[in-house]
Amino acid sequence: MKPKKIHNRPETKTNRIQLRKNLTSAEAFLWNELKGKKLNGRKFRRQHVIGIYIMDFYCSEENLIIELDGEVHNHAIVGENDDKRTAYLNRNGYKVIRFENKMVFENLLSVLQEIRDNFNDKKE
Structure with a gap:
């Protein structure tokens, strides 16, 4: 039996393309x-699907x-959904880091450094 595909399943393609646009x-x-x-030198993808979730x-x-x-992520229900999503991804071997939108604009260098700090190989 073929394992279930969890990355970018074909049925998510239209939605992923729309989100990228x-x-x-x-x-x-x-x-x-x-x-x-x-x-x-790390390759990033945007709007990538893992399971039922679309990653930024x-x-x-x-x-x-x-x-x-x-x-919107400050609301309790959305926060609970974010926690469930993160728990699912962590259980499947993924590390999730989150930033508030305003952090990207106000502290871009710090955001980029935190991303680098989460690389397995810390070489510059």
Whole structure:
């Protein structure tokens, strides 16, 4: 029996494409720093699906997921869903780091350094 595909299942393609075309301003700002292996030679994908969840950014080399959170993530129910999602991803071997959207704009260098700090091989 073939194992169930959990990455970018075909039925999610239309949604992923739509999300890529409509990045939030914070996602677009951070993507400019991540695309083309600009950050320590690591390849990041945007709007990558794992299981039933769509990640803002994913680096397969590091099993690292970056999520950007706007104001809506401050609501209790959304926070609970974020916790469930993070627990699922952690159980499956992924590390999830989160940043508030405003952090990306106000402290980009710190955000990039925290991402680097989560790489397995810390070489610059």
